[in-house]
Every structure is written in C-alpha cells, then in structure tokens.
Amino acid sequence: MIARFILSLGLLLAALPAWADVNIQQVTSASGLKAWLVEDHTIPFTALELRFRGGARLDAADKSGATNLMVGLLEEGAGDRDSRQFARALEELAASFGYDLSDDFTSVSAKFLTENRDQAVALLRDSLIAPRFDEDAVERVRQQVLSGIMSDDKDPRDIASRQFRELVYGDHPYARPQSGTAETVTALTRDDLIAAHKSALTRDRVYIGAVGDITPDELAQLMDTLLADLPATGPELPAAAALNLPGGVQVTDYQTPQSVVLFAQPGISQDDPDFFPAFVLDLILGGGGFESRLMHEVREKRGLTYGVYTYLADKDGAQLWMGSVASGNERVAQAVQVIRDEWQKLQEHGVTQKELDDAKTYLTGAYPLRFDGNAQIAQILVGMQTSGRPIDYIATRNDKVNAVTLEDIQRVAKRLVDPAHLTFVIVGQPQDLPAN
Amino acid sequence: MIRAAVALLATLVLSSPLLAAGTVSDFQLDNGMKVVVIEDHRAPVVVHMVWYRAGSADEPPGQSGVAHFLEHLLFKGTDTLAPGEFSATVALNGGTDNAFTSYDYTAYYQRVAADRLPLMMKMEADRMKNLRLSEGDIVTERNVILEERNMRVENNASALFREQLAAAQYLNHRYGVPVIGWRHEMAELGLDDALSFYGTYYSPNDAILVVAGDVQPDAVLDLAKQYYGVIPANPDLPAERYRSAEPPQTAERRLLFRDARVAQPYVVRSYLAPERDSGAQTDAAALAILAEVLGGSTTSIMAEKLQFDSKTALYTAAYYGGTSLDRTTFELVVVPAPGVTMQQAEDAMDDVLSGLLENGIDEERLARVKMQVRASEIYALDDTEGLANRYGRALTQGLTIQDVQEWPNVLQAVSVADVLDVARRVLDRRQSVTGWLMSEEVGQ
Numbered sequence: 001m002i003a004r005f006i007l008s009l010g011l012l013l014a015a016l017p018a019w020a021d022v023n024i025q026q027v028t029s030a031s032g033l034k035a036w037l038v039e040d041h042t043i044p045f046t047a048l049e050l051r052f053r054g055g056a057r058l059d060a061a062d063k064s065g066a067t068n069l070m071v072g073l074l075e076e077g078a079g080d081r082d083s084r085q086f087a088r089a090l091e092e093l094a095a096s097f098g099y100d101l102s103d104d105f106t107s108v109s110a111k112f113l114t115e116n117r118d119q120a121v122a123l124l125r126d127s128l129i130a131p132r133f134d135e136d137a138v139e140r141v142r143q144q145v146l147s148g149i150m151s152d153d154k155d156p157r158d159i160a161s162r163q164f165r166e167l168v169y170g171d172h173p174y175a176r177p178q179s180g181t182a183e184t185v186t187a188l189t190r191d192d193l194i195a196a197h198k199s200a201l202t203r204d205r206v207y208i209g210a211v212g213d214i215t216p217d218e219l220a221q222l223m224d225t226l227l228a229d230l231p232a233t234g235p236e237l238p239a240a241a242a243l244n245l246p247g248g249v250q251v252t253d254y255q256t257p258q259s260v261v262l263f264a265q266p267g268i269s270q271d272d273p274d275f276f277p278a279f280v281l282d283l284i285l286g287g288g289g290f291e292s293r294l295m296h297e298v299r300e301k302r303g304l305t306y307g308v309y310t311y312l313a314d315k316d317g318a319q320l321w322m323g324s325v326a327s328g329n330e331r332v333a334q335a336v337q338v339i340r341d342e343w344q345k346l347q348e349h350g351v352t353q354k355e356l357d358d359a360k361t362y363l364t365g366a367y368p369l370r371f372d373g374n375a376q377i378a379q380i381l382v383g384m385q386t387s388g389r390p391i392d393y394i395a396t397r398n399d400k401v402n403a404v405t406l407e408d409i410q411r412v413a414k415r416l417v418d419p420a421h422l423t424f425v426i427v428g429q430p431q432d433l434p435a436n
Numbered sequence: 437m438i439r440a441a442v443a444l445l446a447t448l449v450l451s452s453p454l455l456a457a458g459t460v461s462d463f464q465l466d467n468g469m470k471v472v473v474i475e476d477h478r479a480p481v482v483v484h485m486v487w488y489r490a491g492s493a494d495e496p497p498g499q500s501g502v503a504h505f506l507e508h509l510l511f512k513g514t515d516t517l518a519p520g521e522f523s524a525t526v527a528l529n530g531g532t533d534n535a536f537t538s539y540d541y542t543a544y545y546q547r548v549a550a551d552r553l554p555l556m557m558k559m560e561a562d563r564m565k566n567l568r569l570s571e572g573d574i575v576t577e578r579n580v581i582l583e584e585r586n587m588r589v590e591n592n593a594s595a596l597f598r599e600q601l602a603a604a605q606y607l608n609h610r611y612g613v614p615v616i617g618w619r620h621e622m623a624e625l626g627l628d629d630a631l632s633f634y635g636t637y638y639s640p641n642d643a644i645l646v647v648a649g650d651v652q653p654d655a656v657l658d659l660a661k662q663y664y665g666v667i668p669a670n671p672d673l674p675a676e677r678y679r680s681a682e683p684p685q686t687a688e689r690r691l692l693f694r695d696a697r698v699a700q701p702y703v704v705r706s707y708l709a710p711e712r713d714s715g716a717q718t719d720a721a722a723l724a725i726l727a728e729v730l731g732g733s734t735t736s737i738m739a740e741k742l743q744f745d746s747k748t749a750l751y752t753a754a755y756y757g758g759t760s761l762d763r764t765t766f767e768l769v770v771v772p773a774p775g776v777t778m779q780q781a782e783d784a785m786d787d788v789l790s791g792l793l794e795n796g797i798d799e800e801r802l803a804r805v806k807m808q809v810r811a812s813e814i815y816a817l818d819d820t821e822g823l824a825n826r827y828g829r830a831l832t833q834g835l836t837i838q839d840v841q842e843w844p845n846v847l848q849a850v851s852v853a854d855v856l857d858v859a860r861r862v863l864d865r866r867q868s869v870t871g872w873l874m875s876e877e878v879g880q
Contacts, residue, residue, distance in 0.1 A: 042478055043817050084744060087734045091804050094811030111815060140743065140750075143773060147750050150699035156591055256697065258586035289532065290511075290523040300520060303579030306587050326587050358528055365530015369547055372479050373818045 022371055024381065024391055027216045029223040035208035036381040036391065037219050040374065046117065046212035047374035049382045050108040050227075053205040057103050057173040057238050057317070063192055065180015069138075069145055070196040071101045076137040079126030083137045086127070095120040097127065103174055104316045105386070106200045111375065114213045117222075125226050128201060133193045142185060149182050156260040160427040163252050164262045167425060172241035174318060202234035203227060209381030211374040240317040249336065249424040249433060259332040259428030260324075263339065265418045267312050267319035270387050277404045277412040279312060283359045284351050285342065286310030286323055291358070293346075297338050298325065304335040314387075321416070333433045336424055347417040350410040364398045458817045460827070461653035462837050465660060467669040468641030472827045472837065473656045474648035476820040482649035483821050484556040485545040486564070487828040489644075490637035492617070493539040493610035493761070494677060499629050501617020504537040505581055506630045510544065511535075512573045514566040519573065522559055529555065539611055540761040541832035547821070550650040557663040564638050565667055567631075574627045582623065585616050593695035597704075597873045604689045604869045605706050608680050609762060639670030644831045648824035679762050682708065685867035698875040700750075702771040703782045708867040711760040714839050720758040721846040722858040723766055727756040728805040729797055729855065730788070731768060735804065737797075738768070741788050748776050748784040761833045766862055778872045789863055797852050809847050 027035045059066050075090070075097055077083040090097065095112040108128070112120035152158035162177055169175035179185070206227060210219050245265055268278045286294040287310050298308045310323035327335040371377050384393055426433070463471040492503045513519040526533040531548030546556045589595040599614050606612030616622070645664060647656045685708055712720040731738045731754025738752035751771040757764045768789075772781035816822060830840045 040478065043814065045814055045818070047818075084735065084740065088804065091733065091735055091808055094807050096815075113811060113814060140747070144750050146774075147700045147771065152699075154697045154699040257590045258583070260591070288527065290520070291527045296520075299580055301576070303576035304583070306580055306584040326591075327583060328586055331583075358524075362527045362530055365528075365549060366532070367530065368479060368549060369481050369530070369532070372481050372820065375818065 022377065022394055024394070025216055026391055027210075027219045027223075029220040029228075031224050031228045033203065033206070033208065033223045033227055035210055035219055035223055036385060037209075037214070037216060038211045038377055038381065039215065040211060041213045043374070044114040044213050045111055045374070046114070046210060046214045047378040048108075048110045048112075048222075049209040049375075049378035050110075051207045051382045051386055052106045052201050053104065053207075053316070053386065054200050054202075054234055054237065055102050055104045055106055056176075056178040058196070058199050058235065059173060059176070059180070061171075061173075061176065062184060063180075063188065063196070064176045064184040065145065065178070066184075066188055066192045066196040067106065067200050068101050068179045069142060069185065069188055070131075070133075070193045070200065071099045071106055072141045072145065073133055073137055073193065074099050074127045074131050076141055077132040077134045078123075079130045079132075081126070082132070082134060083140075086123070089123055093120045093123065095123070097124055101178055103178065107382075109375065109379070117214070117218075121222055121225055128226065129229050131197060133190050133197075135190070138190060138193065142188070145179055145185055146182055149177075149179055149185065152177070152179075156254055156256050156258075156427045159252060159254060160260045160262050160425055163250065163427065164264070164425045167250060167423070168244055168264065168320070169241050169318070170244055172317070173238050174241050174315070198231055199234045202231045204233045206230075207382045207385040209378040209385070211378040211381070238317060243318060243320070245421045245423045247419075247421050247423055249426060251430060251433065252425070252427045253429060254427050256428055257329060258326050259329050259426050259430045260326045261332065261336065261424055261426050262322070262324050263422060263424045264320045264322045265343075265422045266416075267314065267321040268416060269319050270314050274408070274412045274415065276400050277408040278416055280356065280359050280363070280401070280404050281346075281351065281409055281413055281416070282310055282312050282321065283363065284355050285346055287312075288359065288362065291362070293342055294323070294325075294339060297342055298335055302334070302338065304331050304338065308335070308339070329429045330431050332426065332428065332430045336426075336433070340419065340422065343417060343419045343422050346413055347419055350413045351406075353406050356404070356406055356409055360401055360404065363401045367398060458820075458823060460837065460841070463653075463657050463660070465640065465665045467665060467667060469660070469664050469667075470644045470831060471657060471660050472644065472646045472824075472831070473651060473653040474646070474820060474823050474827065475651065475653070476648065476823075477650050480550045480650045481547065481820075482550040482553050482647060482651055483545060483547050483824050484553060484560065485543055485646040485648075485824055485828055486560050487541050487543040487644040487646065487832050488637055489540070489642050489677065489832045490542055490633070491538050491540040491832075492613065492615040493679060494637065495610070495613075495633065496629075498621060499625060499633075500613045501581065501615075501622040502625055502629050502633050503542055504616055505578065505622070505625050506633050507535045507537045507542050507544075508577050508581060509569055509573060509630055510563050510567060512570075512577070513568050514562050515568060516562060516566070517559065522563065525559065526556070531556075537615055539615060541829065543828055543832075545824075553647065553651065553656075554659055554663070557659055561663040561667060564640070564643065564664075567634060567638075569627055569630065571627060574625075574630070578622070578625060581616065582619070585619060585622065588616065589614070590619075593693075593697045594873065596695065597691075597693040597871060600691055600693055601704060601706055601869055601871045604691055604871075605708060605765060607682060607685065609682050610679065611760075611762065611764075637673070639673055640664055640667045641669040642673050644828060646824045646828045648820045677761065682763055688865045689869045691869065691871040693871060693873050694876045695873075696876040698873055700771060701778060701872065701874040702769060703778055703785065704869075704871045704873070705768045705782075705785065706869045706871075707766045707862050707864065709756065709764050709766040709862045711762065711764040711833075712758045712835060712839070712843075714835050717839060717843060717846045718850070718854065719858050720756075721843070722850050722854040723756045723862065724758050724847060725802065725805055725850045726855050726859055727754040727766065728808070729801060730754040730792070732805070732808075735801075737792060737801075738770070738785070738788050741791075742770065742784055746784060747773055748781060749773055752785075759829050759833050759835070778874065782870065782872075789859075793856065793859060793863070797855060799852065802850075802852055802855070806848055806850075809844065813844050
C-alpha cells in the first residue's frame, strides 16, 4: 500500500496535547508516585505509558549502546522466567509490552486486558525490576543489534543521520548512535547491562499516563506494585550540547540514485515565551504537510521530491529546527537551492496574515483529532508531564495558538530564522552542487 | 495456564457485542454505491473514506503505476476546486487527508471533526466525476511519483529484491507488477492514460463509502444520498474485474539478488496461496494460523528452533496476506546468524517445514495463537481508523461485511488438522520462489 505522502511525525511536537473534554485525574500512590489518568470504561483494557527521563545519552562513550541493548533485553527473561517462558506467559495473557529508547527517554508502552490485569502487571513488573540478562539472551540480542548496526551503515537515511549527529553534536552523547557501534556493542558485558538498567529506570525520573478501564484506586495500587522497588534515583544527566551548525553543505559520497538530505538551524525551547509563534512559523514553512511553503515550492510546483518536512526538535540538551528532503542525484542541488531561498524569504518577509490565520484554524481544529484511542491519549498524558505542562493545559492550549499575532510571528521570524547557519548534510552522489 | 486462558476467552467473546465502540451498519444507494458506518462515540471525530474497486492489478498492460498516478492527480483541480484546494480546505477545517493505492483498491480519506462530514462528502463526491487535469499537472506530478519510487524502491535494496520476487512468483497475474509501477512505464504515463483509468473506474457503482467515528448511521445515509446518491452509475463499468488467472505453477523458481548496499543477507521463500473468499474462508484462516505458528512471534516454531535452539538465525518470520482479490502468497524469511551460509539457513528452514508436516502442532501452541487473535479483536476496537480500513479492504477485495464479522470465529474454529491439511497443499516447492538477498562483495 503506498500513500500520497508520509507525514513525518518524529518530533513534530504532536506530543503537545489538546482537548478540553478530556478529564485528567492526578493519582498519587501510597509510595508517592504520581500518574495522570483518563478513565474510560468503554473497552475492557488499559493503556499504560511510562517514560523515564535519561535515555541513550546516559551511555558513556566506550559503553555506547549499553542502554539500547539493556532495553532490548527487558522482555528476554525476567524474574523466574527465562526468555521463552516470559514470551509464553505474555502471550497467554494477551498483553502487549513495548519498550523504546530515544536520546532523552526510555519508554514503556503496555496494553493489558481488564480480566487478567494483575497477572499482566506482575509480568511487566518482573521485566522492569528483575530482568535476568541471561548469557544466551544477551548474545542473541547482541547479534541482532550488531546486524542492525551493519545495515544502518549501508542505509542512506541512517548514514545521513549519523553524519548529522557527528557534525552537530561534536563530543556530546547526542553525537553517538543510540544503538552504539559494532566495537562498543561487541565489548559490552553483563555488568554494563546491569549498570545501564540501574541508571535508566529510576523512580525519580518516571512519568506515568494511564487510559482506559481502570479506577484511580486501582491505578494507585498498580503503580506501587510495578515501580516501588526501582532505584530511587539515577546518575546525573549530561549537560546541554554545544551545537555546531556552520551553515553550508556537507556531502557524504554514497552510491545510490536518490540523495538523502537532512538540514537544520538552531531551534527554540518549549519553555521560551516565543515558542508558540515559532511553532506556527514552522507549520507554515514546512511542518504542515501539503499546505506548507516548502511542500508547495519543492514538490507541488517543481516535482523535485516526494516529501519535504520541517519540525522543531526540543531535546533536553539541544534545540534544533530540523528538516529533511530526498531528491534524485541530478535534481537535489535544485531542491537544496529552493529550500535556501525559502529560508531567506521567510527571514526577510515573514508570513502573510492569511497564512497565519490558516495555520491557526488548522492547529486549533486539528486538536481533538489527536485524542482518538487509549494508547494515543496515554502518550499525550506523559508528553504533557515531561514537557512540564500543567494538568489543565489542554483547556488553554488553543488560546495560546489563537493569541499569536502577525507581529509576534514577524518578530520571531527575525529572531529565529537564520539562513547563515542553515546546515545541510547530504548522502548520495549529488550533481552540480555549488561549493559552500 | 492454558485452561485459565481458554476460560477467559469465553468471557471476552460474550462481552464484545455489548461494547459502545465498533457497531457496524451498512446500506446501498440506488446508484450501487455501498455505505458502511462504524460507530465510535468516544471522541467527536470522524474518518471519511471512499474506496474504489480499482488498483494497480486492474491497469492496462504497459501502463503500470497509472492507478497510483491517478490517485496523486485527484488532488489537482475539479470544475469547482483549484489545484491543491481540496487538501487546503481539509486543513482549514482542522483535518488531515491522504490517499493510498494497492493492487486491488485505491482509497481516499479525511480525518476531521465529526460536524465537518458534509463538506468532506461534498468535495469527495465532486472529484469522483469532475476532475480537471492539465499537461502541466502531469509533468510535475510524474516527477513526484518518480521521486517516490526513488525513495521507496531504488534507494532500498530490499525493496528492489522484493519486486523481483513478486515478478517471479506470478507467471500471468498482475500482482507480479509493482503497485508504484516499473520505472520505464511510469516515465511514459500521460494525461490520456490517467483519464482513461478514471473514466473506467471512478463511479458510485464501483465505490464504497466508509464512515467511522462519532456519527449516527441514519444521518450518514441521508448525507450519502444527498452527495453521492445524485451521481449516476456508470453503465459501462466492467461487470467483472478482469484478471488473468495463474496457470498451474510447476517449476520452483530461485533468485539471487546482489546489491552493494546489502549489509545483512537473508533468505525469502514465497509460495502461491489461496486467499480469503466470500463464504469460504477456512483455508485462509488455517494459513493465517499457520503463519503465526511458524513465524509470528518469538514463541513460534521457527524462532524456537532456529533462533533459540540451533542459533542458525538472527531473525525469522512468516507472513500471510489473506485479504486479496486473487491468489496471494505465504512467505517465510530467515536471516542467518553470523557464520551461517545462505544454504544452511535455507536448509534449516526446510527442516522446520518438514518437521511440522511430520510431527504436527501442539494443541497448546494453537490455543496460544487463538488467544492472541481474540485479544487483538478487543484492542482493535480502540482503533476506529483501523476498523474502517478493515472493511474498506475487505469490500474491495471480494468479501462481504458478513465475511469480515465471521472471520474471528472462522479463525477460532481452525483445528490442527486444518492447519496441516492446508500446509501440505500450499507448502509445495513447485509453486514457490526462493530468493537470496546478498551483498556484491560476499562470495559463496
């Protein structure tokens, strides 16, 4: 099945939520853990989202990939079950546990039926508190990770991502691939995994969201069962990254017909008073699917690509305004030029009142559409907490969008849009690309 | 453990019809357009979809990719909408829209606040008949689909390999031609090709409307009559979808695909297989269970034997695409562990298959798979758009609403004997393709 375009959902800040009718309750457990809950007893299951601040940046340089391998082993044997016994138990309960890692967070997404909730939670508890890291499981998953690393080394998109990280983040942990390198992953020991587990999953850094067929009391108890035995606190987190965005174009030669391009300039924090104008500005430039300027200029008018997107990436230790495009080697130079021109135009002329009005109508109208499933809402609840939003944020969010004036946005365009530092990383064999 | 699980299943099934999410109604308009309404009142949102029973396998010879090309072109103008205005209007109403094409269907959809449904219907009905294209649209959009092919296929050795596999699997059927099209034919697609496909297939008697979300069925029917009901049926719509059938496949095919961009080699085996047919879904259900038993998870037979016991493989999987208008495929994948040759990996896979046919399948294993299937029906209710897709796909691929609703029960009724019986018929090397994807520098 192939679609007309793919929306890049990445860090679109779609995690910023939305809608006045969602009734969020704060639940505090006996041991002091806090969760946000939306009760909905329509369907007999619960979606539970846990997010631990920390993530892949916790890895030391010579242990790069330790957290990733550790997370990959959480459901490969825990408590008194080895890997296969654990998988069978999970299937018999028809629960689903997903474990994910980003630069800043380790995430756990669980779904379980009401009928066997206690058994499912006991199993999830084992995987979080008492993973076994059995030798055969470690070797099996290590080989899978190494195979993935080898494949990444030959995938133009992954190569671009790696080149980009190295260029922009220098010696900060963000510069290193989350899954590590063949060398570091090969050298990881069981002790490294135990250490990574102790650092990554701690009580003081967990954010909890739950949606579905569960009451506040049941959730309070569940949280303590699940998490009370985790370490109280984790190691210090790395300081913010010093960003290297020199402008210009960096090309990595790779034999493939279509060049893959990542580009970025300095971004803005969600805590900045100018964040909302910046968010609207990004939507108009390249964040808004078909309606964005870049999509019009690069795809609709010139047919230079299948998709071009931008987004504001707000990591704990780095703020970037990022984008991506892919074009045939013989056409990519033109695509890059069009993007540069749009950047310049945005800095010089800002946006029109109609563009602002349309963007606001879209953003405020699209609001409730995000709340369309227990799992999605649980993720939104956690996203609100990690970005420090108040519990009543949803009811005020549209007002914040509507409050953005043309004056705000022109001011922020002058402040933020920075063609001189707009930096392109290209992987492929681009033709006719002018030197920097 | 198992007995407890089976007891639980009875509760789940009994409670399902009482749920407030997922109630399905259906209608047919006088012009032949089918209407399916799926209710979910948890959020004031609606998904509006129109599915055409026309996909890449319905394209004329030599015009591969035209169904997908036309899908892109439907976002250009009509008599009353300027190019791009369709999506812009959806966005102005806080919605998102998109479209997708497969072998058997092309579908268009919007997600919007439920009170915007009439406007979506008005615009979708408009472009069913009133598309206006220029030569300029053709040239630009053709470049876009060529870049799409670059992105999805030309830049990806696995995708190139899979195109070759499908082409070798189908001797006579259009499923052997990629949905996006062969590049040399895409480059020649013109305005007339697109308009001809549009004229043949885009009409209410070839379309299915699926509306899912916070709506009342009667109200949807009234709107459907107002906007779609006024469009005349196309009397020249082909009475049957013309598809050339596969002849008996009597010779095993083998492919070796090499590309310098391959880091991790792997083996794929694909067998021609029966699809779900209306009122006759038993074989397909048994194949769906077989795929789960063989390679659906880390507790499957291939994973246990090849990943855990012999450590021959890093990864194994089995796939069965049962929802298909015509003959589909049953596929196995084995990614060899370091130091294991492709031949050893393939042999190990074949040992698993012959072991399965000789030794049968534990009842316990079957029960576990069925438990998963049943729970997935509960979780599916949380995904209204997924349910809408399920009905749209089924109705464009030869199934009825009743078939869709019976499917979970057909799956539950599958016995070990059913699985072994269908496995014996389908896992026949003469109707298979085996492909090795390898790097250029790796010698054998």
